[in-house]
Amino acid sequence: MTDIAPLIKRSLVDQALEQLRLRIAQGVWAVGERLPTEPELCAELGISRNTVREAMRVLAFSGLIEIRQGDGSYLRSMTDPLGTMRALSHCTLGQAQETRQILEVEAIGLAAQRRTASDLRALRTALDASAALYQGDLEAYISADLAFHQRLVDAAHNPALSELYQYFSAIVGAQLRQTLNLSPRRQAVFDLHIALLDAVEQQDPERAKSLCRQLINEP
Helix, strand or coil, X not given: CCCCHHHHHHHHHHHHHHHHHHHHHCCCCCCCCECXXXXXXXXXXXXXXXXXXXXXXXXXXCCCEEEECCCEEEECCCCCHHHHHHHHCCCCHHHHHHHHHHHHHHHHHHHHHHCCHHHHHHHHHXXXXXXXXXXXXXXXXXXXXXXHHHHHHHCCCCHHHHHHHHHHHHHHHHHHHHHHHHCCCCHHXXXXXXXXXXXXXXXCHHHHHHHHHHHHHCC
């Protein structure tokens, strides 16, 4: 019996998720709207409170809803980011580069116009961390480099761009891993990062975008 119970529970949660996702896709709730309470969803779906709670946790993890302690659950998005990640995971290296050209280059152009003193401090800290790891462990360097690029995109002060890049960064990491496993890390490439930060600091969007394109196209 102990082997069967978890399977039954997962099946009920899956059914609850299917129903909740269907309601979200159909526009039953607007983005930002407070969802029905757990007892209300239990009555509507005909399932237990524990099952509803587990399904809501999954939706929160995937970014569809936000659970506010003591206040309730609110619809955050009508699009499941996990579906987006599944699509991104199947893109080719060339497609990843094209997407970076569209997303990252334009975001960094905006960052050069909108960056604040606080952004610059965070960017310098992130670049210093990346520099310390440049010739070290590959995975540690990739994590540091992704953090620097995320900070650059965040400096555009557009939450939608930041969120998109956060999901896309896993593909950027895979691209870096593939490239750096085949060719050694070169100082000239890291110097482009330094120049890129300088362009952002000097609020020169065209130069920042040009340097970002060079980074993306580096073999």
